[in-house]
Amino acid sequence: MKKTLLVSLISVSALFGMNSANASGALIPADKFAQDPQIPGKMLGDNCSACHGTLGRFYDESMPPLAGIPRDVFIKLMQDFKNEVRPSIVMNHVAKVFTDKEIERMADYFAAQADRPWKEENVLEGAQ
Amino acid sequence: MKFKRLLIATGLSVFAATSVMASSVPHAEPWTAKEWLDAKRSMPQGDIDKGKLLAEQGYCYSCHGVEGNNPTQSTPSLAGQNAVYTYKMLSDYKSGRFYVDHKSHVMVHLMQYYDQQQMADIAAYYAAQPLPHGEYISKDVEVDPTIIRLVAKGDTSRMIVPCASCHGAHGEGGMNETPALTGMSPRMFIRQMNAYKDGTRHNDVNSGMAQFTKDLTDEEIQALADYYAQLKPRGAQ
Amino acid sequence: MNTLSRRELMKRFGAAGLSMGLFGASKEAWSKTAPHIVIVGGGIGGVSAAKYLRILDKNVKITIIEPNLEYVFCPGSNEVLNDFVSIEDLTVNYENIKSRYAVNIVTDLATDIDYAGKRVKTKANGFISYDKLIVAPGPDYKFGDIEGYSKQLAEGDFPHAWKAGPQTMKLREQIHNMPKGGVVAISSPPMPYRCPPAPYERASFVAEWLSHHNPTAKVLILDSKNSFTFRKHYIDYWTKKRGFGTKEAMIEWVPAEKGGRVTQLDAANKTLVTADGERIQADVINIIPAHTAAKFTHDTGLSQGNEWVPIDPMDYRSMVDDDVYVVGDATESSPMVKTGYLASNHSKAVAQSIVNSFAGKPPVQPLYTNNCVALAGEDYGMTITDTFRVQNGKIVKQYGHQSTELDNDALHHIRASLAMNWQRAFRRDIFE
Numbered sequence: 159m160k161k162t163l164l165v166s167l168i169s170v171s172a173l174f175g176m177n178s179a180n181a182s183g184a185l186i187p188a189d190k191f192a193q194d195p196q197i198p199g200k201m202l203g204d205n206c207s208a209c210h211g212t213l214g215r216f217y218d219e220s221m222p223p224l225a226g227i228p229r230d231v232f233i234k235l236m237q238d239f240k241n242e243v244r245p246s247i248v249m250n251h252v253a254k255v256f257t258d259k260e261i262e263r264m265a266d267y268f269a270a271q272a273d274r275p276w277k278e279e280n281v282l283e284g285a286q
Numbered sequence: 287m288k289f290k291r292l293l294i295a296t297g298l299s300v301f302a303a304t305s306v307m308a309s310s311v312p313h314a315e316p317w318t319a320k321e322w323l324d325a326k327r328s329m330p331q332g333d334i335d336k337g338k339l340l341a342e343q344g345y346c347y348s349c350h351g352v353e354g355n356n357p358t359q360s361t362p363s364l365a366g367q368n369a370v371y372t373y374k375m376l377s378d379y380k381s382g383r384f385y386v387d388h389k390s391h392v393m394v395h396l397m398q399y400y401d402q403q404q405m406a407d408i409a410a411y412y413a414a415q416p417l418p419h420g421e422y423i424s425k426d427v428e429v430d431p432t433i434i435r436l437v438a439k440g441d442t443s444r445m446i447v448p449c450a451s452c453h454g455a456h457g458e459g460g461m462n463e464t465p466a467l468t469g470m471s472p473r474m475f476i477r478q479m480n481a482y483k484d485g486t487r488h489n490d491v492n493s494g495m496a497q498f499t500k501d502l503t504d505e506e507i508q509a510l511a512d513y514y515a516q517l518k519p520r521g522a523q
Numbered sequence: 524m525n526t527l528s529r530r531e532l533m534k535r536f537g538a539a540g541l542s543m544g545l546f547g548a549s550k551e552a553w554s555k556t557a558p559h560i561v562i563v564g565g566g567i568g569g570v571s572a573a574k575y576l577r578i579l580d581k582n583v584k585i586t587i588i589e590p591n592l593e594y595v596f597c598p599g600s601n602e603v604l605n606d607f608v609s610i611e612d613l614t615v616n617y618e619n620i621k622s623r624y625a626v627n628i629v630t631d632l633a634t635d636i637d638y639a640g641k642r643v644k645t646k647a648n649g650f651i652s653y654d655k656l657i658v659a660p661g662p663d664y665k666f667g668d669i670e671g672y673s674k675q676l677a678e679g680d681f682p683h684a685w686k687a688g689p690q691t692m693k694l695r696e697q698i699h700n701m702p703k704g705g706v707v708a709i710s711s712p713p714m715p716y717r718c719p720p721a722p723y724e725r726a727s728f729v730a731e732w733l734s735h736h737n738p739t740a741k742v743l744i745l746d747s748k749n750s751f752t753f754r755k756h757y758i759d760y761w762t763k764k765r766g767f768g769t770k771e772a773m774i775e776w777v778p779a780e781k782g783g784r785v786t787q788l789d790a791a792n793k794t795l796v797t798a799d800g801e802r803i804q805a806d807v808i809n810i811i812p813a814h815t816a817a818k819f820t821h822d823t824g825l826s827q828g829n830e831w832v833p834i835d836p837m838d839y840r841s842m843v844d845d846d847v848y849v850v851g852d853a854t855e856s857s858p859m860v861k862t863g864y865l866a867s868n869h870s871k872a873v874a875q876s877i878v879n880s881f882a883g884k885p886p887v888q889p890l891y892t893n894n895c896v897a898l899a900g901e902d903y904g905m906t907i908t909d910t911f912r913v914q915n916g917k918i919v920k921q922y923g924h925q926s927t928e929l930d931n932d933a934l935h936h937i938r939a940s941l942a943m944n945w946q947r948a949f950r951r952d953i954f955e
């Protein structure tokens with residue numbers, strides 16, 4: 159039942175291709191979502207892969223890899239982007255949406271990734 | 287039909303760096319000693335304050351870190367760099383003399399919008415910042431004594447002049463365009479050394495730097511990178 | 524299994540397709556131990572799902588059903604029109620996904636779903652059983668919305684080129700061979716369609732080529748909308764580089780309110796007819812048709828009679844069956860737009876949810892970002908940074924930023940480099 163109701167709600171807003179809750183796209187501060195269930199570091203961090211590579215392990219381009227960046231350095235970088243201390247081409251707008259806790263979870267996630275290009279990974283290692 | 291032919295080619299070309307954009311890089315012959323001497327003489331006096339503004343507004347912080355100090359390995363730090371070297375590099379990007387691969391595109395394209403005065407201002411600004419403190423590798427990395435010897439004494443059997451004789455005992459940079467290497471990101475260091483070695487970097491006047499890289503092994507380059515990354519500026523803790 | 528919605532489905536589409544009896548014996552021969560995840564569609568969404576599933580779980584069985592041997596990326600395909608990018612750079616096959624990620628590739632068309640028997644019907648390979656099914660077939664095109672246009676014409680002399688491949692090459696050839704001073708007419712569709720800025724990106728790259736090779740030619744954009752993404756940037760660039768707004772303009776844009784909506788194609792006379800009844804003849808006609816979800820989703824009832832497939836935004840589970848997920852362009856995801864970036868991110872949520880469900884855990888709280896780049900020229904890039912969260916089962920747009928700076932040529936050029944880097948990085952994130 160709940161699902162069906164949802165569908166009709168969505169379709170109305172779809173008609174206009176915009177969301178009534180935030181039509182302008184202005185920033186809703188991340189803290190407004192602080193009560194929601196936690197988004198794990200992996201879910202957050204995997205959103206970055208189109209630019210920074212799978213698991214942040216892309217070393218080939220002008221987009222820096224994220225894998226292996228020490229936790230505190232990562233947090234500092236993201237906070238600098240978020241607070242516009244480091245004027246940036248895109249990262250300020252990417253970083254703005256996260257809570258401090260989310261930045262920390264991403265920091266843990268990327269610090270734990272092997273500091274090697276993804277293409278060298280043996281993906282199937284350990285498979286039965 | 288071009289497309290038919292493509293369907294047969296089953297290589298993973300999708301992963302290859304696109305070649306097309308290289309065509310948008312200007313071409314210039316390598317420096318002759320005289321040309322560079324003239325260029326260096328005509329380098330304008332840089333203005334630090336103007337340079338700071340240019341660096342902020344030009345989005346240099348975006349990739350090179352706040353005040354040119356980038357705490358990761360991905361893009362080079364610019365803080366504390368010898369102004370002549372920075373000026374030369376910016377000019378070399380603009381002319382296309384420095385173009386290693388697609389990773390150089392951003393700088394080549396960007397510099398098309400800067401003139402000599404602005405480059406000199408930016409160079410002066412970065413030169414006025416303290417050298418980075420090498421945050422890239424763990425503090426207690428063991429430096430191989432043979433590498434310290436190579437840096438300080440060179441290797442006569444391979445005609446390698448001591449790195450320190452040009453780049454300084456503390457890696458602080460030397461005469462003319464000789465850059466500081468202190469606290470340099472190992473990944474960048476290795477990229478540059480390999481580019482000198484395989485000839486893709488040839489903006490150094492008379493192969494003044496490249497000649498010392500030809501006989502170095504991968505292991506030595508790695509060890510030199512670690513050495514310079516952990517090196518502290520003179521007087522620093 | 525969501526029995527309620529399945530019952531609904533039966534009511535709507537009849538029980539025929541769902542009764543076991545109608546389906547013959549399954550041809551598949553998987554062992555029964557490892558769960559089998561079947562993916563319909565080997566595009567951006569489908570392949571992302573396979574790869575990110577494999578990263579999470581080394582032991583599940585994964586199969587992709589895809590009729591084509593190669594996939595040609597749409598991002599970058601407008602740049603093929605002026606040879607800034609070659610189609611080789613955008614073309615990939617499934618070898619790497621097969622060998623490196625142990626994904627079984629079935630070269631075939633999926634035609635139906637037997638929900639009760641948990642099997643997908645294929646055109647040539649019979650039935651394939653699944654434990655979880657991911658449907659990622661992209662969009663289909665509503666040729667019928669423009670009288671006189673058809674799939675046959677699109678595959679012939681009137682390519683839409685809204686799926687990169689032979690049609691892209693055909694359009695390129697037509698533009699390159701156009702008579703001096705000719706006209707290229709682009710019909711831009713109503714929302715929603717995939718990659719909202721792409722028709723204008725296309726017009727820009729066509730003009731870029733013409734400016735070098737056919738400088739008196741013109742590009743006419745006939746729009747079914749009154750505005751478009753990055754309008755300020757495009758108009759700025761066209762004004763500076765293409766004489767936009769002057770008599771000599773190389774690009775002209777006609778919004779719907781000024782009579783831009785195309786309603787008819789008179790193929791024999793190479794003429795478009797607009798809603799106002801105006802007839803416009805052109806040398807090259809590129810109609811980008813209105814979209815709907817892929818036929819497969821309508822045939823199988825997944826779309827529940829809608830244009831787009833309703834999903835639960837928590838994990839892109841379909842509304843009709845809990846073991847079936849739908850991702851990418853085919854879904855009703857508004858206020859998200861339809862992009863590859865998002866298709867890929869839908870799939871990451873699906874991968875996580877599937878792995879969780881095998882472990883008896885609920886899906887994790889998702890995040891969907893759309894951090895896309897577009898080009899107005901080789902030296903002019905733009906960025907979009909959209910973030911979507913899910914609250915109370917609804918998609919909330921937390922942030923939607925489009926780069927705004929106009930008078931900073933150096934910045935535009937850096938963003939153009941960024942766009943090219945993004946295209947490469949993105950292709951590798953999905954297929955490497």
Ligand SMILES: Cc1cc2nc3c(=O)[nH]c(=O)nc-3n(C[C@H](O)[C@H](O)[C@H](O)COP(=O)(O)OP(=O)(O)OC[C@H]3O[C@@H](n4cnc5c(N)ncnc54)[C@H](O)[C@@H]3O)c2cc1C
Binds near residue numbers: 600601
């Ligand atoms: C010109 C252009 C430029 C674009 N630029 C960008 C950009 O810069 N950035 C961006 O993020 N997005 C861009 N896009 C959008 C992007 O290409 C799509 O959003 C993306 O491809 C959607 O992925 P998908 O998996 O839903 O569909 P697709 O990638 O279209 O994949 C669907 C696949 O399913 C297969 N299929 C369909 N039916 C069946 C069936 N019955 N059985 C088996 N297989 C089936 C198809 O053959 C196809 O391979 C662009 C699009 C266009 C047209």
